[in-house]
Amino acid sequence: MWEKLKSIIKDFLVKIKVFFPNRNPILPEQDINNDANTKFIENGINHFRIRNYLLKYNISSKLKEIATLQSKEMASKNKMVYLIQGFSVKFGLLKQGISAQNNYMMVEYDYSNAESILRKLLSTNIYRNILLSDNFDNIGVSVYNNYCTVLLTSKF
Numbered sequence: 423m424w425e426k427l428k429s430i431i432k433d434f435l436v437k438i439k440v441f442f443p444n445r446n447p448i449l450p451e452q453d454i455n456n457d458a459n460t461k462f463i464e465n466g467i468n469h470f471r472i473r474n475y476l477l478k479y480n481i482s483s484k485l486k487e488i489a490t491l492q493s494k495e496m497a498s499k500n501k502m503v504y505l506i507q508g509f510s511v512k513f514g515l516l517k518q519g520i521s522a523q524n525n526y527m528m529v530e531y532d533y534s535n536a537e538s539i540l541r542k543l544l545s546t547n548i549y550r551n552i553l554l555s556d557n558f559d560n561i562g563v564s565v566y567n568n569y570c571t572v573l574l575t576s577k578f
Contacts, residue, residue, distance in 0.1 A: 449498045450567055459536035459565040460486075466540040467553060467561065467572070474554055485562020485573045488518050492529070492573075493566035502529050502569075515575065522575035524557045530570045539570045 453459075468478040488506065496503045504527070506514025511527045528549050532538040543549050552558070558574040 449494055453567045455536075456565050456567070459539070459568075459570075460563050462536045463540050463543070463565060463570060463572070464561065464563045467543070467563070470544055470553060476554065476556070479561035479574070480559055482560040482562050482575070484518070484520060485560055485575065486564055487562070488515070488520075489562040489564035489571040489573045490566065492527070492571040493564040493569045496529065496531070496569040496571070497567045502531060504529060511573075515573075520575060520578050522560075522578040524574075524576040526552050526558065526574045528552070528570075528572040528574075530572075532568055532570075535568075536565060536570075539565070539568065543570075543572065 464481060471478055492503065492506060495507075505511075506527070507517065508514075509517060511525050515522065515525055528543060530539050530542050532542060544553070552574065557576060559577050560575045562571075562573040564571050
């Protein structure tokens, strides 16, 4: 009788464990093309701005580092995440030591390649208007397994 009760409790606990999401998702292996895809999207966005008679963005290593963490988080959860470590973009950047008056985060995902991600970024009306705005000076881009994060800020 005790064995049957133990078995029932064990099955119940396993079902509860499956019901709740894993708090420590496993990060998938890094794709070897991540750096090349990141560079492609950075260059594509800056080329888009030059073609529209605007100055190029300054590439910020700090923003790129934060964007990398964001892209890795999205890849581990296998979904788009619009918060930086649970905070809005402004407070997420403040937590990382970046105080900028204007900031914006674009996230995108595509199974195929970086060119498709760049096309989505440049064809979405909101993203396109943001990229054509003069309110931002710095950019940080990261692609991790086709999850792309683009962070834009004014001077900080």
